[in-house]
Amino acid sequence: MIDKTVKNAEEAVKDIPDNAVLMLGGFGLCGIPENAIQALLKSGVKGLTCISNNAGVDDFGIGLLLKTHQVKKMISSYVGENAEFERQLLEGELEVDLIPQGTLAERIRAGGAGIPAFFTPAGYGTEVAEGKETREFEGKMYLMEEWLRADFSLVKAWKGDTAGNLVFKGTARNFNPMMAAAGKITIAEVEELVPAGELNPNEIHTPGIYVQRIFKGTNYEKRIEQRTVRS
Numbered sequence: 001m002i003d004k005t006v007k008n009a010e011e012a013v014k015d016i017p018d019n020a021v022l023m024l025g026g027f028g029l030c031g032i033p034e035n036a037i038q039a040l041l042k043s044g045v046k047g048l049t050c051i052s053n054n055a056g057v058d059d060f061g062i063g064l065l066l067k068t069h070q071v072k073k074m075i076s077s078y079v080g081e082n083a084e085f086e087r088q089l090l091e092g093e094l095e096v097d098l099i100p101q102g103t104l105a106e107r108i109r110a111g112g113a114g115i116p117a118f119f120t121p122a123g124y125g126t127e128v129a130e131g132k133e134t135r136e137f138e139g140k141m142y143l144m145e146e147w148l149r150a151d152f153s154l155v156k157a158w159k160g161d162t163a164g165n166l167v168f169k170g171t172a173r174n175f176n177p178m179m180a181a182a183g184k185i186t187i188a189e190v191e192e193l194v195p196a197g198e199l200n201p202n203e204i205h206t207p208g209i210y211v212q213r214i215f216k217g218t219n220y221e222k223r224i225e226q227r228t229v230r231s
Helices: 009-013 034-043 062-067 083-090 101-113 176-182
Strands: 021-024 048-051 071-076 095-098 117-120 134-137 140-146 150-161 183-194 213-216
Touching: 009 034, 009 183, 009 213, 021 176, 034 062, 034 150, 034 183, 048 062, 062 071, 062 083, 101 117, 101 140, 101 176, 150 176, 176 183
Parallel strands: 021 048, 021 150, 048 071, 071 095, 150 183, 183 213
Antiparallel strands: 117 140, 134 140
């Protein structure tokens, strides 16, 4: 029986080297690999290139790695909730590649599907298009975008089995499944870990073939990024 379980987050990320390219699943603070991020923080690994829809907030998610200057470059779409990110960008301390959200998702999906490039109208005629090939199709201009792949993909699922099959819950099924397919090594943390064969095959979102390591996470905070209440 295939068993891809590791003891904890520290063991799962222990061989991630300096200057690695990482994909980190999640949307805002929903479905982010909280335990893996904490383990990276403790490991002190640096020079990271992080591919993520957003950069967390100042004291949670990827924002923790930014605060300790472990991130060299961010490849993202939405980063407006992180003041430290903004400061590092303006001070020239952080390399940033901002990508339209749909293009970011498709570049990651293409990486997992083995498609090296594709054409999209998003970004044509803007700064996004600088230095990139353009082509006309049926009277409309398109911009060529290349795939994104990672040395390690860190994803978070609701439930998984020991063979690496994953089930995501609600909005956490965002960038996680496509990132799981686009990493050379995919590390999955789950809220609930069950024996292989216990999951309904029809409910599996990411097959275990895409996952190399899996562990049961602990102490999930599930923080709300923006909370508005009555006075």
